[in-house]
Amino acid sequence: MNADYKRYLELVEMHMVDILPDVDSKSLTLYESMKYSLVAGGKRLRPCLVMAACEFAGGNIQTALPYACAIEYVHTYSLIHDDLPCMDDDDYRRGRLTNHKVYGEDMATLAGDGLLTTAFEAMTKDMFLHFDNEKELKKRIRAMYDIAKGAGCSGMLAGQVADVENEGKPGSPEMLDYIHINKTAAMIIAALRAGAHIGGADDKVLADLTSYGEDLGLAFQIVDDILDIVGDAKELGKETGMDEKRGKLTYPSIYGLDASYKRVDELTEHALSVMAPYYDNAEFFNDLVQELASRTK
Amino acid sequence: MNADYKRYLELVEMHMVDILPDVDSKSLTLYESMKYSLVAGGKRLRPCLVMAACEFAGGNIQTALPYACAIEYVHTYSLIHDDLPCMDDDDYRRGRLTNHKVYGEDMATLAGDGLLTTAFEAMTKDMFLHFDNEKELKKRIRAMYDIAKGAGCSGMLAGQVADVENEGKPGSPEMLDYIHINKTAAMIIAALRAGAHIGGADDKVLADLTSYGEDLGLAFQIVDDILDIVGDAKELGKETGMDEKRGKLTYPSIYGLDASYKRVDELTEHALSVMAPYYDNAEFFNDLVQELASRTK
Numbered sequence: 221m222n223a224d225y226k227r228y229l230e231l232v233e234m235h236m237v238d239i240l241p242d243v244d245s246k247s248l249t250l251y252e253s254m255k256y257s258l259v260a261g262g263k264r265l266r267p268c269l270v271m272a273a274c275e276f277a278g279g280n281i282q283t284a285l286p287y288a289c290a291i292e293y294v295h296t297y298s299l300i301h302d303d304l305p306c307m308d309d310d311d312y313r314r315g316r317l318t319n320h321k322v323y324g325e326d327m328a329t330l331a332g333d334g335l336l337t338t339a340f341e342a343m344t345k346d347m348f349l350h351f352d353n354e355k356e357l358k359k360r361i362r363a364m365y366d367i368a369k370g371a372g373c374s375g376m377l378a379g380q381v382a383d384v385e386n387e388g389k390p391g392s393p394e395m396l397d398y399i400h401i402n403k404t405a406a407m408i409i410a411a412l413r414a415g416a417h418i419g420g421a422d423d424k425v426l427a428d429l430t431s432y433g434e435d436l437g438l439a440f441q442i443v444d445d446i447l448d449i450v451g452d453a454k455e456l457g458k459e460t461g462m463d464e465k466r467g468k469l470t471y472p473s474i475y476g477l478d479a480s481y482k483r484v485d486e487l488t489e490h491a492l493s494v495m496a497p498y499y500d501n502a503e504f505f506n507d508l509v510q511e512l513a514s515r516t517k
Numbered sequence: 518m519n520a521d522y523k524r525y526l527e528l529v530e531m532h533m534v535d536i537l538p539d540v541d542s543k544s545l546t547l548y549e550s551m552k553y554s555l556v557a558g559g560k561r562l563r564p565c566l567v568m569a570a571c572e573f574a575g576g577n578i579q580t581a582l583p584y585a586c587a588i589e590y591v592h593t594y595s596l597i598h599d600d601l602p603c604m605d606d607d608d609y610r611r612g613r614l615t616n617h618k619v620y621g622e623d624m625a626t627l628a629g630d631g632l633l634t635t636a637f638e639a640m641t642k643d644m645f646l647h648f649d650n651e652k653e654l655k656k657r658i659r660a661m662y663d664i665a666k667g668a669g670c671s672g673m674l675a676g677q678v679a680d681v682e683n684e685g686k687p688g689s690p691e692m693l694d695y696i697h698i699n700k701t702a703a704m705i706i707a708a709l710r711a712g713a714h715i716g717g718a719d720d721k722v723l724a725d726l727t728s729y730g731e732d733l734g735l736a737f738q739i740v741d742d743i744l745d746i747v748g749d750a751k752e753l754g755k756e757t758g759m760d761e762k763r764g765k766l767t768y769p770s771i772y773g774l775d776a777s778y779k780r781v782d783e784l785t786e787h788a789l790s791v792m793a794p795y796y797d798n799a800e801f802f803n804d805l806v807q808e809l810a811s812r813t814k
Binding site (some may be wrong): 240241242244246247249250253262280294297298301306307324325326327329330332333336337338340341344345347348351354357358361363366368369371372374378380381382384385395398402420457 | 535538539547548598601603611626627629631633635641642644645646655665671674675679682690692695742
C-alpha cells in the first residue's frame with residue numbers, strides 16, 4: 221500500500237466515528253447498529269480519495285476529514301440497504317454477518333437511514349465552523365453538493381435501480397455503462413471532487429480528477445466483477461459467483477473475461493495519462509489505479 | 518381550513534415535484550415510485566409550517582419553497598420506510614396502496630433513500646442561487662442543519678428506533694415522551710425553525726416558534742393516537758386500532774382516553790399562550806393548533 225494511502229487511512233479510521241451523533245441510552249441500538257457497519261473496515265477507498273484530492277489541491281487534509289467520513293457513511297448506508305433481504309439478500313459482508321443478520325431488518329433499514337442523514341448533518345455542522353469565512357464556506361457547499369448528487373437519483377441510486385431492474389435480463393453494453401458509471405463511479409468521482417473543493421482546487425485540477433475518477437470507478441467495478449468469477453471467497457470476505465447466480469449485468473457477462481482484463485488495462489492507462497502532467501505529485505493516484513489492476517493478476 | 522394554510526398548500530402542491538431530479542429513462546421506476554408517494558397528498562403540515570414560519574418572520578415565502586418541499590420529501594421517505602414489511606407492514610396509506618405494495622420492497626427502500634438524498638441535494642442546490650449573498654447563504658445553512666438534525670439520530674430516527682423497540686413492552690411515561698418528542702415533534706419543530714431561518718427570524722421569534730412547535734408536535738401525536746382508537750378508518754384513509762394490535766406505546770395506552778383529551782387541551786392552551794403576544798399575526802398558528810384539537814371532538 222502506498223505510504224500516503226496509509227497515512228490517510230490512519231486518520232480516517234481514527235476519526236470515523238467522530239461524526240456519530242451523541243449516544244442516547246434510549247436509542248442505543250441505532251447507534252450500535254450504525255457503528256457495527258462503520259467499523260467493519262474495508263479499504264476506505266472513498267474517504268481516502270477525499271483526503272488525497274484535498275492534499276493534491278494544496279489543502280490541509282484535517283479540514284477534509286468531516287467530508288471523508290461523511291462519504292464513508294453514505295457508502296456504508298448503501299451497503300446496508302443493498303444487503304437487505306429485499307435487495308441482494310446477503311448474509312456476509314467483509315467476512316462478518318451483514319447488519320440485518322445481527323440487528324434485524326427493521327434496525328438495519330433505520331441504521332442505513334441514520335448513516336445517510338448523519339452524513340449530511342455532519343457536513344452542515346462543519347460549515348458552522350467556517351461560518352465567518354465566506355470562501356471556506358463556499359468550498360464546503362460545493363463539496364456537499366457533489367456528494368449529494370453522486371449519492372442521489374442521478375448518481376448512485378440511479379445505478380442501483382438499473383442494477384436491480386436488469387437482473388436476469390439480457391443486457392446491452394449501453395445499460396452496463398449506465399449501471400457502472402452511476403452505481404460505482406459516481407461516488408468515486410464525488411469523493412475526488414469533494415476533496416478537491418475543500419483543498420481549493422482550480423478548474424483544471426477538478427476536471428482532471430473527475431476524469432481520473434471515471435476511469436478509476438469503472439476499473440474498480442470491472443475488477444470487482446472479475447474477482448466475483450476468479451477470486452477467492454475467503455480473501456474477499458464474501459461469497460463469489462454471486463453475480464452469475466443473480467443474473468447480474470456485468471462486464472464479463474457481456475464481453476467475457478479476456479476483454480474485461482483488457483478493459484481494466486485500458487482504463488488504467490488512460491487514468492495514468494490524465495495524471496501524467498502532474499509527475500510525482502500524482503504518485504498516490506498512479507499507485508492506486510495500478511494496484512487495483514494488479515488485484516486481478 | 519385557515520386561508521393562509523390554503524395559500525401555502527396551493528404553492529407547496531404546485532411545486533412539490535419541482536425538486537425531483539431530471540428523469541432518466543433507465544431509472545424511471547425510481548422517479549415514479551418517489552413521485553407516487555409524494556403526490557399522495559396528505560395535509561402537507563410540515564411544508565406549510567415552513568412557509569408559515571418564513572412569512573411570520575417577515576420573509577418571502579417563495580424563497581422557502583425548496584426547504585418546504587425538502588422537508589416533505591424527508592417526511593415521505595420516513596413514511597415509505599415505516600410502511601415496509603420489516604417495519605409496520607402497512608398495506609394502505611392515505612387510502613392508497615403503500616409504496617412497496619405497488620413497486621416492491623426493493624424499489625420502496627430505494628425510493629425512500631432517493632427522497633432523503635434528493636431533499637439534501639435540492640437544499641444544497643438552492644444555496645448556489647444565493648452564493649453571492651453571504652447573509653442569505655447562512656440562513657439556508659441554518660435551515661438545512663435544523664432539518665438534518667430533526668430527521669437524524671437525535672431526532673426523528675431516535676424516536677423511530679425507540680418506537681420499534683418498545684412495541685409490546687410495558688411503557689414508562691418517560692419513554693413515551695421520548696418517542697413523541699423525537700418521532701413527531703422533532704420534524705415539526707425543524708419545519709418551523711427552517712422557515713423562520715429563511716424568513717430571517719430573530720432569536721425571540723425562533724424560540725417562540727420552537728416552543729409552539731413542541732406543543733403542536735406533541736398534541737399532533739396524541740390526536741393521532743386518539744383517532745387510532747375512536748376515529749373512522751374511511752375518513753382517516755388507514756386502518757384503525759393498529760396501535761393496540763401492535764402493542765405500541767401511546768398516550769392513551771398509558772394514561773387512558775380521558776387524560777389524552779385533557780392533555781391535548783393543555784398543549785393547545787400552552788401553544789396559544791406562547792403565540793399570544795403576536796396577536797393577529799399568529800392567526801395561522803392559533804387556528805392550526807385549535808383545528809387539530811377539534812379533530813378528536
